[in-house]
Amino acid sequence: xxxxxxxxxxxxxxxxxxxxATAGVGNLSDPxxxxxxxxxxxxxxxxxxxxxxxxxxxxxxxxxxxRSIMGVSDKLRxxxxxxxxxxxxxxxxxxxxxxxxxxxxxxxSAECLVLHPSSGTTRELIxxxxxxxxxxxxxxxxxxxxxxxxxxxxxxxxxxxxxQGVQQLLKERYGISDMSEVACDPWSVHLADDVDKAEADGxxxxxxxxxxxxxxxxxxxxxxxxxxILPVVDLNSEKVLRVEGTERExxxxxxxxxxxxxxxxxxxxYLPNTFREPPASLNVTQPxxxxxxxxxxxxxxxxxxxxxxxxxxxxxxxxxVEFNGKSVMRRGSLVEMxxxxxxxxxxxQRKCAFDVGDYGLGYCANSLQLGCDCxxxxxxxxxxxxxSTGEPYTVKKAICMHEEDQGVLWKHVEYRNGHNESxxxxxxxxxxxxxxxxxxxxxxxxxxxxxxxxFEIKLSGELSTNLLSSGEGTDPSHGVMVAPGVNxxxxxxxxxxxxxxxVAGATNNVSEVDxxxxxxxxxxxxxxxxxxxETVLKTEKEAVRVADANKARSWKISNPSVVNAxxxxxxxxxxxxxxxxxxxxxxxxxxxxxVAKKGFFANSHLFVTPYAPDERYPAGENTPQGDGExxxxxxxxxxxxxxxxxxxxxxxxxxxxxPRVEDFPVMPCESTxxxxxxxxxxxxxxxxxxxxxxxxxxxxxxxxxxxxx
Numbered sequence: 001x002x003x004x005x006x007x008x009x010x011x012x013x014x015x016x017x018x019x020x021a022t023a024g025v026g027n028l029s030d031p032x033x034x035x036x037x038x039x040x041x042x043x044x045x046x047x048x049x050x051x052x053x054x055x056x057x058x059x060x061x062x063x064x065x066x067r068s069i070m071g072v073s074d075k076l077r078x079x080x081x082x083x084x085x086x087x088x089x090x091x092x093x094x095x096x097x098x099x100x101x102x103x104x105x106x107x108x109s110a111e112c113l114v115l116h117p118s119s120g121t122t123r124e125l126i127x128x129x130x131x132x133x134x135x136x137x138x139x140x141x142x143x144x145x146x147x148x149x150x151x152x153x154x155x156x157x158x159x160x161x162x163x164q165g166v167q168q169l170l171k172e173r174y175g176i177s178d179m180s181e182v183a184c185d186p187w188s189v190h191l192a193d194d195v196d197k198a199e200a201d202g203x204x205x206x207x208x209x210x211x212x213x214x215x216x217x218x219x220x221x222x223x224x225x226x227x228x229i230l231p232v233v234d235l236n237s238e239k240v241l242r243v244e245g246t247e248r249e250x251x252x253x254x255x256x257x258x259x260x261x262x263x264x265x266x267x268x269x270y271l272p273n274t275f276r277e278p279p280a281s282l283n284v285t286q287p288x289x290x291x292x293x294x295x296x297x298x299x300x301x302x303x304x305x306x307x308x309x310x311x312x313x314x315x316x317x318x319x320x321v322e323f324n325g326k327s328v329m330r331r332g333s334l335v336e337m338x339x340x341x342x343x344x345x346x347x348x349q350r351k352c353a354f355d356v357g358d359y360g361l362g363y364c365a366n367s368l369q370l371g372c373d374c375x376x377x378x379x380x381x382x383x384x385x386x387x388s389t390g391e392p393y394t395v396k397k398a399i400c401m402h403e404e405d406q407g408v409l410w411k412h413v414e415y416r417n418g419h420n421e422s423x424x425x426x427x428x429x430x431x432x433x434x435x436x437x438x439x440x441x442x443x444x445x446x447x448x449x450x451x452x453x454x455f456e457i458k459l460s461g462e463l464s465t466n467l468l469s470s471g472e473g474t475d476p477s478h479g480v481m482v483a484p485g486v487n488x489x490x491x492x493x494x495x496x497x498x499x500x501x502x503v504a505g506a507t508n509n510v511s512e513v514d515x516x517x518x519x520x521x522x523x524x525x526x527x528x529x530x531x532x533x534e535t536v537l538k539t540e541k542e543a544v545r546v547a548d549a550n551k552a553r554s555w556k557i558s559n560p561s562v563v564n565a566x567x568x569x570x571x572x573x574x575x576x577x578x579x580x581x582x583x584x585x586x587x588x589x590x591x592x593x594x595v596a597k598k599g600f601f602a603n604s605h606l607f608v609t610p611y612a613p614d615e616r617y618p619a620g621e622n623t624p625q626g627d628g629e630x631x632x633x634x635x636x637x638x639x640x641x642x643x644x645x646x647x648x649x650x651x652x653x654x655x656x657x658x659p660r661v662e663d664f665p666v667m668p669c670e671s672t673x674x675x676x677x678x679x680x681x682x683x684x685x686x687x688x689x690x691x692x693x694x695x696x697x698x699x700x701x702x703x704x705x706x707x708x709x
Contacts, residue, residue: 050086050094051319052297053310054110056384056392058129062110063390065127069134072116079113079146080312080360081386084126084135087613088330088506088646109135113146117236120202122146143202145624147313148188150363151388152235156206157184159233163240166231173250174227176212183222184208185437185464188624189232190352192594200625203234203241207350209464212253216264221665223438223465224258224483230347244347251467254485260666271665284376285697290403292428294379299401301428303686304447308399308430310383313617315361316399316432316443323451324686328573329676331500332455334361334443336619338599340589342490343478345469351489352595355436357623361443364434365398373433374400401430409449409687423690425449438462442669449687456580456673457495462666463488463659482664494587494602494654495672496618500611503681504559504571506646510543510608511536511558513574514551538643540636543608546586547577555606556679560644564680572679577605577653580673584656598628607650608642609635618650
């Protein structure tokens with residue numbers, strides 16, 4: 001069950017010029033200030049922490065202020081109405097204490113991205129919700145394109161399906177006259193070369209990969225029936241700009257059903273068409289209820305405390321993460337994704353997704369199902385977003401939180417007398433799932449009783465498929481045949497996590513730790529010595545690093561002013577790459593490719609920058625038809641110091657996907673991720689105080705065994 005995600009799609013690339021901005025613009029007109037007075041009166045009794053997402057009332061209020069400011073007679077398209085998060089300094093100055101103080105919180109402002117389609121201009125407005133003051137007014141330069149919303153993707157499909165030229169082509173080439181049998185996957189246009197840039201020419205472009213719904217309507221797996229023409233639309237003019245691929249001879253469209261939907265499995269031919277006998281029931285029960293405590297958006301569990309956030313772009317965000325009363329991370333989220341496809345045959349040179357910046361993971365969030373997506377005793381958090389008209393809507397159960405058993409946490413048996421001390425491991429899992437057209441991305445923050453944090457991404461859904469290109473014969477040059485006549489191209493999924501670390505305070509160092517073999521010497525006479533070698537990363541350019549499994553490489557985030565009483569070394573957490581799934585390379589496209597330039601963040605596994613509130617997204621603020629130059633490349637070019645600083649880690653990781661036949665028609669989950677593990681943060685094993693417990697609800701089916709009383 002998904003929310004407003006049915007047609008949300010993949011990514012793109014283009015040129016982005018420097019924007020002009022006006023900060024501290026000042027008061028609004030009298031009508032707008034009247035809006036603010038009415039709003040203030042209406043919400044005076046509502047409590048909101050500065051980091052809580054905007055309420056429906058606040059979204060409606062902000063959208064009304066925008067309309068008053070822009071004062072245009074024709075329609076506007078709201079790209080986003082979201083919380084303008086206060087900076088760390090602003091929150092400290094507020095000295096916020098949870099609960100309403102009797103007057104509107106002066107820190108709460110709305111960040112509004114608004115497109116005027118008839119002129120093609122986009123403005124970013126930040127408006128103080130209490131005073132009605134316009135804090136910031138920035139107009140994006142010509143050619144710069146903001147994120148595509150779910151409504152934009154619906155619009156792209158409608159433009160294609162209503163175009164008479166496209167209808168005629170489909171009828172002539174494939175004999176398809178019913179447009180309900182056509183699926184249009186919307187992708188932003190990746191500008192691979194100067195020709196692509198010239199063709200974009202400032203339009204707000206979406207390219208639509210077409211598929212045939214052979215039977216079964218929306219339930220049909222249309223990825224088993226790809227078509228070979230590609231309409232490109234301009235969302236601003238609401239017109240089809242061109243249709244590519246018409247110069248080729250009409251192909252034979254694969255028509256063998258390859259279904260996964262429960263209602264159409266019966267139509268399969270070479271795959272199973274009946275259901276197997278289900279396995280025995282496996283129920284997760286917690287008769288005493290969960291162990292976590294929830295107060296609004298604040299969660300406490302087993303020494304952990306943190307705040308849950310959510311926005312249209314990043315989706316789930318963790319704020320103010322503490323363990324046993326000490327800070328670990330101020331803010332953690334996934335901020336970008338590069339998904340390049342490796343096929344050089346036109347038009348696939350333009351097939352590249354930047355799903356976070358192009359479409360927004362929050363906009364793609366599922367409404368999760370109890371007993372299916374989440375098992376056990378579940379606490380859900382809803383998410384409130386704005387549609388393209390500025391109206392609020394709620395994604396029910398967008399975030400799932402529950403506990404999971406994860407096997408043995410620690411154990412030792414005294415072999416001399418057989419005494420066993422063993423403790424089960426329990427994790428608190430905070431998750432959400434995003435559907436981005438064909439792919440599902442499942443995101444899991446896993447907090448553990450030993451102070452560790454895992455971040456895991458599971459990839460599922462369907463492969464984006466195509467027909468073979470001219471000259472490929474029957475064997476694709478850059479893909480795998482996954483069904484009769486159906487090619488799935490090689491591609492990568494490169495993710496970027498933004499980790500605003502505060503290990504026992506805001507002043508931290510980041511060091512690279514390699515475990516190396518010691519050379520022969522008088523101190524190593526038996527040649528058995530190896531040890532960790534730690535190197536402090538002092539500047540941004542020094543901190544551009546690549547993982548190395550041959551050296552057990554990790555990166556340590558330490559606080560030089562807080563020393564562990566046992567080790568005598570600074571308290572620390574270490575970042576361990578690829579603890580979920582196999583170790584993987586950085587971006588595999590050539591260094592001079594457009595993908596490598598825009599997806600600069602994916603060329604290495606680690607970057608470190610000093611905290612700056614405006615440095616949010618590594619491929620830039622506006623990725624559709626952008627080049628990423630206003631992201632990480634420009635930041636680290638300053639080569640600022642990151643020693644004894646308030647640091648942000650940009651950890652990049654992913655999956656090189658060579659599709660398998662077994663990945664079709666729907667893909668078994670592939671995993672990737674990392675771990676943040678305490679290293680001298682505590683005085684010993686922080687889970688040593690877990691009481692001994694035997695689960696008496698367990699049953700033995702092979703031996704006569706009774707639990708000791």
